[in-house]
Amino acid sequence: MKLQTLQALIGIEELGSIRAAATRMHMSQPALTAAIQQLEAELQAPLLARSKQGVSFTRFGQAFMRHAHLIVSESQHAQEEIAQMRGLWEGQVRFSTSPAIALAVLPQALTSFSAKYPGVVLSVRDGLYPGVTPALREGTLDFAITPAHRQEVQSDIVAEPLYQSD
Structure with a gap:
């Protein structure tokens, strides 16, 4: 299983096309198709269904994509x-926050963070618990700052209280 193939599958999912994903990955469509066929042989399951309307994921492909995103x-x-x-503060932080936090505290916090870590790209989106759990599980969100009752947080989600209110 090659990371580049998994990245290409995510591209296919996002773009809806093998050709577009191959272009994004700077590879030829036949090379990408061969890599996907190799992965399908390794998994012994078809991941993609091709038709005149385009490409779609089989039920095996849909199940596999949850893991591909996480990997x-x-x-x-x-x-x-x-x-x-190594001392290089670069990369990307993707998180979700409630609208109240986004309006109240977030602007000042993001300004301070960006000044201290200019090489880090921040990606913020609105979201509330439990709606953000699928993105947390698949790794498309690093964390969420959102109201949640500790008793209601699912066992596979780590929750740290930042503020308590009655």
Whole structure:
């Protein structure tokens, strides 16, 4: 299983086309198709269904994509952590926050963070718990700052209270 193939599958999912994903990955369409066929042989399952309307993911492909997102995300996190250990504060932080936090505290916090770490790209989107859990699980979000009752937080999600209110 090659990381580049997983990245290309994510590109296919986002762009809806093998050709567009191959272009994004700077490879030929036949090379990408061969890499996907090799992965399908390794998994012994078809991941993509091709038709005149385009390409879609089979049920095997849909199940696999949850893992592909997580693998690619964890690989990126590992690279960023090593770079940080070498003193290079670069990379990307993707998080979600509630609208109230986004309006109240976030602008000042982001200004301070960006001044201290100019090489880090911040990606922020609105979201509330439990709606953000799928993105947390697949690694497309690093964390979320959102109201949640501790008793309601699912066991595979780590929650740290930042503020308590009755």
